[in-house]
Amino acid sequence: MKKIINDVDRVIVETLEGMAAAHPELKVNIDPHYIVRAHKGNKVAVISGGGSGHEPLHGGFVGTGMLDGACPGEMFTSPTPDQMYECAKVAESGKGVLFLVKNYTGDVMNFETAVELVAGENIAVQAILVDDDVAVKDSLYTAGRRGVGLTVLMEKIVGAAAEAGCDLDTCASLARKVNLNGRSLGMALTSCTVPAAGKPTFQLADDEMEIGIGIHGEPGIKRMPFKRADEITEILTTTILDDKGYSRTLREWDRGAGDWVEKTLVDKDFNEGDEMIVLVNSMGGTPLSELYVVYRKLAEICKGRKIKIVRSLVGPYITSLEMQGFSITLLKADAEILQYWDAPVRTPGLQLG
Amino acid sequence: MITEEQVLAWLELSATVMAENKEFLTDLDAAIGDADHGINMNRGFSKVKDKLPELAGKDIGTILKTTGMTLMSSVGGASGPLYGTVFMKAGQALAGKTELGSDDLCTLFQSGRDGIVQRGKAVAGDKTMFDVWAPVVEVADANRGLEPLAFLEMCVATAEEARDATAPMQARKGRASYLGERSIGHIDPGAASSTLLLAALRDTIKGG
Ligand SMILES: Nc1ncnc2c1ncn2[C@@H]1O[C@H](COP(=O)(O)OP(=O)(O)OP(=O)(O)O)[C@@H](O)[C@H]1O
Ligand SMILES: [Mg+2]
Numbered sequence: 001m002k003k004i005i006n007d008v009d010r011v012i013v014e015t016l017e018g019m020a021a022a023h024p025e026l027k028v029n030i031d032p033h034y035i036v037r038a039h040k041g042n043k044v045a046v047i048s049g050g051g052s053g054h055e056p057l058h059g060g061f062v063g064t065g066m067l068d069g070a071c072p073g074e075m076f077t078s079p080t081p082d083q084m085y086e087c088a089k090v091a092e093s094g095k096g097v098l099f100l101v102k103n104y105t106g107d108v109m110n111f112e113t114a115v116e117l118v119a120g121e122n123i124a125v126q127a128i129l130v131d132d133d134v135a136v137k138d139s140l141y142t143a144g145r146r147g148v149g150l151t152v153l154m155e156k157i158v159g160a161a162a163e164a165g166c167d168l169d170t171c172a173s174l175a176r177k178v179n180l181n182g183r184s185l186g187m188a189l190t191s192c193t194v195p196a197a198g199k200p201t202f203q204l205a206d207d208e209m210e211i212g213i214g215i216h217g218e219p220g221i222k223r224m225p226f227k228r229a230d231e232i233t234e235i236l237t238t239t240i241l242d243d244k245g246y247s248r249t250l251r252e253w254d255r256g257a258g259d260w261v262e263k264t265l266v267d268k269d270f271n272e273g274d275e276m277i278v279l280v281n282s283m284g285g286t287p288l289s290e291l292y293v294v295y296r297k298l299a300e301i302c303k304g305r306k307i308k309i310v311r312s313l314v315g316p317y318i319t320s321l322e323m324q325g326f327s328i329t330l331l332k333a334d335a336e337i338l339q340y341w342d343a344p345v346r347t348p349g350l351q352l353g
Numbered sequence: 354m355i356t357e358e359q360v361l362a363w364l365e366l367s368a369t370v371m372a373e374n375k376e377f378l379t380d381l382d383a384a385i386g387d388a389d390h391g392i393n394m395n396r397g398f399s400k401v402k403d404k405l406p407e408l409a410g411k412d413i414g415t416i417l418k419t420t421g422m423t424l425m426s427s428v429g430g431a432s433g434p435l436y437g438t439v440f441m442k443a444g445q446a447l448a449g450k451t452e453l454g455s456d457d458l459c460t461l462f463q464s465g466r467d468g469i470v471q472r473g474k475a476v477a478g479d480k481t482m483f484d485v486w487a488p489v490v491e492v493a494d495a496n497r498g499l500e501p502l503a504f505l506e507m508c509v510a511t512a513e514e515a516r517d518a519t520a521p522m523q524a525r526k527g528r529a530s531y532l533g534e535r536s537i538g539h540i541d542p543g544a545a546s547s548t549l550l551l552a553a554l555r556d557t558i559k560g561g
Contacts, residue, residue: 032426073429074396077389080433082426105527109434109472113425141523142530197388216387218531 001198008195012052012072019059023348026062033079034087035059036069044162044171045069045091048100048155049084050107050147051076053194054215056349057152057318063347066159075194075321076216078106084114088123096124096168100154100175102147103131103250112260115253124168128175129250130154132184132329134240135212135221139248146214149184149281149329152317153341156350160343174340178331181268183243185236186327188213188283189226192320211235215283215320215327229290233297236328241270241305270332272306277341279329280312284319286326291315294326311341317349354452355501355558360413361405363557364420368402370553371395371546378549381542385529389430390542397428397436412451417461418444431473431527432543435482438468455504459493462508466490473526480522480529480536482543485515489551505555512548519544 005011013030020028027038034049048058049071058070069091073079088097097118101111111127118125132150136142158175166174188210191200201217204210209232212220221239246267251260270276280291280298291314302309310333318327333341344353371378371394378391401423408416417440425437442464447457466486469475475483492511496504517540524536527543 074389074392076387077393077429078431078433080426080429081437105473106430106433109431110429112472113434113437136531141525141533143527146531194388196392201388214531218387218528219535 001193003193003195005195011195012074015052015055016059016072019348026348029086029090032083032086034069034071034083034090035062036087036091037062037064040068040091040093041163042093042095043068043165044095044168045088045093045097046100046155046159046162046171047071047084047087047091047097048151049073049079049087049111050102050104051078051216053321054318056316058155060349061152061155061159061347063345065163065343065345066155066347066350068162075196078104078110081110081113081117084111085117088114088118088125089121092123096126098158098162098168098171098175099125099127100151100158101127101129102151103129103144104146105143112251119253119255119258124255126168126172126253126255128172128179128252130179131248132179132182133212133214134183134185134243134246135214139246144248145246146218148186148215149279149318149327150179150182150331152281152313153182153277153279153329153331154178156345157337157340160340160345164340164343174336176265178337180265181337182329182331183240183267183270184327184329185211185240186213186215186281186283186325187211187220187232187236188217188320188323188325190285190324191217192284192323194321213325215318217320217323229293230297233294233328234301237298237301240328240330241307243267244269268332270307270330273308274332275308275310276302277311277331277333277337278309278313279317280314281318281327281329282316283323283325283327284316285322285324288315291326294328298328310338354454355458356452357411357413357416359557360416360453361408363554364401364416365405366553366557367550368398370549371398374546374549378542378546381540381545384539385524385532385536386542387528390432390546393428393430393432394546397424397433400427412449413453414444414448414450416444417441417447420444432482432546434472435469435543438472439465442468453501455493455497455499455501458501458504459490459497462486462490462493475526478522479526480519480524480541481526482541482547484519484522484541485512485544485547488515502555502558505551505558509548509552509555512551516540516544516548
């Protein structure tokens, strides 16, 4: 394994130190690990976090118009409640805290604990899950769909709403709406190597690819012979467009009762005439040129299905270390979503408007 | 009776056991998860070990609660909040105690199991650490009359059996659930680490 590192045990700390040096507009705390804006706003604090290895997500999205704070865990391992709690205490300004949480058992349990700790300080808090990976079919016999590409769009849109002065409940409803209107699917040509493990997470032969791979190399929908870009794009796009009626029961925090409540939520179908924000994302090792080859076919399929792509984002935004592969995310956009998508954003990982 | 020194010795031995079993637990997790369970547990218990000197002389409730808070903030993953809650709940339930009898161990296991359910909502057969804790609580409850060592021998035997019984289960919780039927045939890593913790307690008491 060749990697540009000094010491496997210090990769995350040295990444954070480098980010601090490169971006004086961020404030990076080492113990515990979190990143906040150097100048905090008087607004709802939107905070996310998760295992490291998906950069620029989440730390690279801290800044004006997007996140107020991010909590990086160890490589591919969820961060801990003390990080989230400290980050929230530093970032919040009396308008409450909104955690945006990718649906993985580890992340959910750590963030739920953090919600209870933050609520214990009499700070208004909510946690909204993102679970958009259509590779997972049911929620009854699994931990449910994983949070993947849609996370980037949710952080952008909800971050813009918080920047515009929306209150905690409005930001939370918007996050929920984004989640119910977005779907993603990814694929991989190669595995990736976690520095501490020193060997690839899984094995894929030279002539194989895996569809539905998540963002850590989770088992996908199927492994199949490697195909041309157009065929791969067709498989991902049609699976996303044809996905219907995914239902799951999630927990949200009831501030009045000071307890969790279960909510059953069902995804909205995609239909002819829908307007979409599209993300074509690299898993880290796939070049931009190949992403555009994918985009070309994706645009053609959408046109044929009378689906209108109104905004697009192409590049590496939620990665899996150096994995070769890509994911497609489609988000059905209404006027509110578009308004916040078009608002300016200035972060190390995303600048628009 | 189990003394406060023995509880500290248990936690110290647990740190050694987690270091020795880092590869074993990680390999179990590689088969049905993301190959980090041993790394997570070892990171957490080595932090617990660092805390032990300052816990000498404290009551058992405080020792367990501090252990829980340390695990919560250092393990990460799913097992961090689960084991964190187990030890914090047990610490609350045993607040002020300076020694433990079999009855108190029952309380420890019960509050641990309840903490796991509260956080993870697992039910029997989901193929998680709950599948070890639930039968251990039952056997413990039925054997409260035994001396701690004999009592713990029963509990460890039950845990080992329950750990092995997770192999034929299909996972419905956590990362392993994404494998569907492919999760069958492998022992759950959390069930294995829970059994190691219990065996470490027994070995501490056995060692005197
Ligand atoms: N809902 C649950 N209830 C009880 N135990 C669970 C639950 N989900 C997972 N577990 C336990 O956690 C163990 C896995 O812990 P581990 O430290 O590997 O975290 P992880 O799932 O890999 O987290 P992450 O995805 O953040 O890395 C499983 O073997 C299982 O025993
Ligand atoms: Mg794991």
